[in-house]
Amino acid sequence: MKPSTLTTLALLTALLVGAGFALVFFWAPNEADQGFIQKIFYLHVPLAIVALGGFIVGGIHAIRHLRSGDPVHDARSYVSIHASVIFGVAVLVTGMVWAKASWGRWWVWEEPTLVSFLIVFLLYCTYYPLRYAIEDRERQARYASVFAITAGAFVPLNFMAVRAAESLVHPRTFGTVEGGLPADMWVAFLVCLAGIALLWVTLVSFELTAKRTSAQLSRLRRSLIEGGTWREPPGVGGRIAPRGAGTGR
């Protein structure tokens, strides 16, 4: 992506997220039961939705990678999952803050959505050790894609299982908040959701551009060092090198 496009994207993101927060703090009413702390809902829920969506996007890129063999799709899949894992940390933190404020405890097993999210997060965290334990880059990319597809199929199943396990024992607690949202809360929520989604897109675009640029840079550096006799090794463009690759063992 061109630098100007990236800048525009970043500015648009800042604008939308800023607008969202302004609406949340100055326009949307305080929720009757929970009061001010309920405002974390406008951060926590969009983050969770975008992170889960990002995992699915990672799975879709993985399918495209396996079908085409083009490493660009693998890079997109990797970056999507990476951004979503980072968002996932924020989801868990905001969820814990909300739990502490609402129930006085940092963690509640009775909230199926948050528990499901934790399990999904734990699974996606294993993407990194799996990926970097495979040395051959082509194989690494293929296996990472198979993982991304498997994990993508896992997400809905996991939500079903956790919800079924909790549904009869405990009544749903958050459902009321999401279900009966007044119109002005909805507006603030949707603006926040759009802002967070755009933030995700911006982060993904930045990381993809950074990867491409650093690959080009190392290619140029090598051709300078080796005075033109060097040939570009495979897999530099757009692929992800394992950590410490190239430093020699």
Next chain:
Amino acid sequence: MSRPAPTTASVAAAFLVKDLRVELRTLQSVPAMLLFATTVFVIFRFGLDRTRLDGGLAAGVLVVTILFAALLAINRIFVAEREQGGFEALRLAPADGAALFLAKAAALLVHLAILELFALPAFWLFFLEDGAGLVPLLPVLLLLDVALAVTGALIAPMATHSRARDLIGPLVLLPLLVPALIAAAAAGRHLLAAAGPSYEMYGTWLGLLGLYDLIFLLVGWAAFDFLLED
């Protein structure tokens, strides 16, 4: 000159027969799994400080023990193919990669069935007042075994080709198996209740396990060829 390619079923059968014959001859996995499971029961007896179990605790001990014993078999299931050339032989042959996936899942299923043949009576003997709940638990365990077998056969080749073989398999499989464990443990909690088996949500849990098995069977079938290329 060109002869018809073998069917997926016949290639899968060739691998399965080979695996079972080798296991029968070397006894590498099943006895170890059995010994491990029995020891885990003893560890739970002291770890929980309970001599009798029922309800959720009984189901949890049983399901977790089966899971950990399964990991032993899963870690080993592809090692011979990597070290003794099975992956390459398959790629030279006009055979379908899915055949290897099916064969390995079937082999794991047989391993687990034999394990349970011995481990369930041991569990009854050690912990249960009344074994009536174990009979309706059998379909649940069968579907759990299929879940362990298909996810194991899908993840194990990735682990086998990695630098940290023994680490990667369990690391990925544990979170992946959580939904299946939730379903099996929840069904078991009602079936092994102290007051006698109750069938609360029995159908839901069986359905969920069946759906889990089906989805990962399909994912494995579709994706397995990509794990075989070099």
Next chain:
Amino acid sequence: MSEPATEPAAPALRAAGLCLAYGERWVLRDLDLELAAGGTLAVLGPNGAGKSTLLRIVATLLRPTEGSVEVLGAALPREAWRLRGRIGFLGHQPLLYRDLDARENLAFHGRLFGLPGGGAERAAELLEQVGLSARADARVEEMSAGMVRRLAVCRALLHEPDLLVLDEPLANLDPAAAAAVAPLLGPEPGRTRIVVSHDVEAALADADRVLGLERDGTVAFECAAAGIDPDRARAIYSERAGAVA
């Protein structure tokens, strides 16, 4: 696409600009070659010159990094599936299970290749020819290196392949065993062969083309076997050869 191997003029093996890298190290560079159907290509070169790598590419076990390879009319790696079941590969690994006996191993491969009746008759015949009939019930782990090699030869020939890919086929064999095995692997009408060998004279004797690889994976020579001076062929094994001026 066109029918494979029906046109007599179509070469069985063709590579253009073939390169392969492991990570950032080039193992093969700019390899061009062509071999007519039914011919034999001898591959010579010092250790680490990429001979085995080339064989693994031809056998569809490795995908080339760059360049094109066509084997029996199938473009690799895209059409590798068309070659499945047509290649007899004898590499460093025997591709045999240690805990199965000779007959069980061959039966396994027979079923993998879809041979009628699991290829039992063909297996028995091959075991007889390599002198393993008496040890057909011995497990591979109990066998000597030479016996394993002979069994691997049976395994590679079991499905009557159109292309033999042989990596030092007579390694680990005593002269008697080598004499028994060599004719099985020799030239035959309609069977294309690519053979890696360190025995320069023997390799040149039954080859049509010869390929010499340098230590750095570049091509030293690629020509008709009849036209090459054995001394020149042997020169690639000397220490200096790999060093580019």
